[in-house]
Amino acid sequence: MTKQTTISLIAAMSENRAIGLNNALPWEPIAADWDNLKKVTKGKKMIMGRKSYDNPHRIWSEVGNYVITRQADYVADEGFEVVSSLEEAFEKCKSDDEVFVLGGEEIFRLSIPYADKIYLTLVHETFEGDAFFPEFDESEFTITERKEFSAGQNTPYDISILTYVRK
Ligand SMILES: NC(=O)c1ccc[n+]([C@@H]2O[C@H](COP(=O)([O-])OP(=O)(O)OC[C@H]3O[C@@H](n4cnc5c(N)ncnc54)[C@H](OP(=O)(O)O)[C@@H]3O)[C@@H](O)[C@H]2O)c1
Incomplete structure (x- = not known):
């Protein structure tokens, strides 16, 4: 990973930091967040x-995807490359200008120390969850952008989309 590669996390969490339930999102689809x-x-x-x-609703990139697993014999679908660590994935992206970590909880926990940017959507409701966005030290970041959407504006819930940039 060169210094030029920005490591970005992108996530959506509820007021109680839920990001997932039963390997799916805890909420109804949020078009504004998806856009x-x-x-x-x-x-x-x-x-x-x-x-x-x-996950049947997995998200992927048309330019390249890395799946982190401890399973040595894991075979992923075309378009996805299997790696054994976050660092191995970063190494493979070292000539990119920016790479996105998509989660879930375990991978966010490992990647927050590396994050240059966090694109975080706050869903202003409480949801049951079994996966959560980890607490992080917000004082290490500046919020450079905040977009607000009210329920009905392409979203079933009030949401805020924040961009955190490491100081
Ligand atoms: N709201 C959001 O923004 C968002 C985004 C993404 C996901 N989600 C939700 O998050 C949930 C999934 O999160 P999760 O924490 O359960 O799973 P996860 O982070 O997606 O994947 C965990 C798996 O990663 C591998 N892994 C973890 N640490 C590793 C390490 N140090 N070295 C190598 N491999 C490692 C292991 O795979 P093996 O077991 O194969 O070894 C582990 O089981 C789902 O509910 C999903 O819908 C939400």
Whole structure:
């Protein structure tokens, strides 16, 4: 990984930090969040944990995807490359300008120390979850952008889309 590669995390979490339930999102589809994700990740490679990959509603990039697993014999679908660590995925993206870590909880936990940017959508509701976005030290970041969407504006819930940039 060269210094030029920006490591970005992108996630959506509820007020109680839930990001997943039963290997799916805890909420109804949020078009405004999906539109934002497609826009900011366009043309960038994606890195994800095996559980997030192994999901009928998985997200992927047209330019390259890395699936992190401890299973030595794991075979992923075409368009996805299997790696054994986050660092191995970063190494493979070292000539890219930006790479996105898509989660889930385990992979976010490992990647926050490396994050240059966090694109975080706050869903202003409480949801049951079994996967959560880890607490992180927000004082290490500056919020450079905040977009607000009210329920009914392409979203069933009030949401805020924040961009955190490491100081
Ligand atoms: N709201 C959001 O923004 C968002 C985004 C993404 C995912 N999600 C949700 O998050 C949930 C999944 O999160 P999760 O934490 O359960 O799973 P995950 O982070 O997607 O994947 C976990 C898997 O990654 C592999 N792994 C973890 N640490 C590793 C390490 N140090 N070295 C090598 N491999 C490692 C292991 O795969 P093996 O077991 O194969 O070894 C582990 O089971 C789902 O509910 C999903 O819908 C939400």
